[in-house]
Amino acid sequence: MRYLVFAANWKMNIGPVEARQYMRSFLDAGELPSGRGVWVFPPAVSLQAVAQSLAGQEHIVAGAQDIYWEPKGAFTGAISGALAAQAGARKVLIGHSERRHVFGETDADTGKKMAAALAADLQPVLCVGETLEQREAGKTLAVVARQLEAALGTKTRGEVTIAYEPVWAIGTGKNATPKDAADVHMAIRRWLTDRGAKVTRILYGGSVSLKNAEDLLAEPEIDGVLVGGASLDPHAWAELVRTRSA
Numbered sequence: 001m002r003y004l005v006f007a008a009n010w011k012m013n014i015g016p017v018e019a020r021q022y023m024r025s026f027l028d029a030g031e032l033p034s035g036r037g038v039w040v041f042p043p044a045v046s047l048q049a050v051a052q053s054l055a056g057q058e059h060i061v062a063g064a065q066d067i068y069w070e071p072k073g074a075f076t077g078a079i080s081g082a083l084a085a086q087a088g089a090r091k092v093l094i095g096h097s098e099r100r101h102v103f104g105e106t107d108a109d110t111g112k113k114m115a116a117a118l119a120a121d122l123q124p125v126l127c128v129g130e131t132l133e134q135r136e137a138g139k140t141l142a143v144v145a146r147q148l149e150a151a152l153g154t155k156t157r158g159e160v161t162i163a164y165e166p167v168w169a170i171g172t173g174k175n176a177t178p179k180d181a182a183d184v185h186m187a188i189r190r191w192l193t194d195r196g197a198k199v200t201r202i203l204y205g206g207s208v209s210l211k212n213a214e215d216l217l218a219e220p221e222i223d224g225v226l227v228g229g230a231s232l233d234p235h236a237w238a239e240l241v242r243t244r245s246a
């Protein structure tokens with residue numbers, strides 16, 4: 001059976017008090033269908049509240065939206081992998097497009113953050129994706145390959161999770177068609193397996209909603225979804241994680 005991942009990126013929304021209420025509503029919706037996992041990425045201040053709400057859950061875990069690469073020290077406002085792990089994170093997003101495009105994070109930064117995540121025993125989810133200009137110039141695969149190489153190096157470890165998120169599809173209401181996404185996923189998977197990855201999981205992100213999730217998940221190349229806006233309501237999210245997949 002395919003294992004499908006539903007990852008919720010709350011971005012800068014849902015503080016710790018609301019996070020506990022959210023998790024209560026989400027968990028009250030009932031057991032997850034088998035063969036599904038839910039990864040929740042709250043803002044750092046809400047990590048511990050989410051992780052505590054998930055005590056005893058096997059297939060629902062919390063993750064950090066970002067970490068800094070240094071292990072500790074005078075880095076005001078930043079959190080390290082170890083601090084995120086101590087708050088209950090098991091996963092971490094690396095190189096989300098908002099980190100790259102709003103905060104100016106570079107490819108080299110993503111490489112340092114990947115190493116820091118692994119050192120702190122956090123499972124990284126590397127986000128890659130092209131801008132509209134790059135897509136229109138036919139550079140999608142070159143951009144994605146450059147981002148993969150900068151973050152992972154020329155050899156990969158045994159198990160890798162990537163989120164392919166075209167920048168033009170994030171928060172815009174425009175999503176890649178299942179075929180557009182599958183073409184890029186296939187190229188990413190080939191890139192990873194050529195460099196030694198044994199297990200690859202590639203999520204699609206970019207304006208995923210209740211309206212398009214079923215069609216996207218019917219595509220065998222898509223191992224799950226990373227969802228921003230449509231994950232902010234616990235009832236709608238509970239419905240989305242129960243989306244049928246052909």
Ligand code: PEP
Nearest residue numbers: 170171205206207228229
């Ligand atoms: C995201 O935050 O990774 C994302 C894909 O956002 P949205 O679903 O709102 O496009």
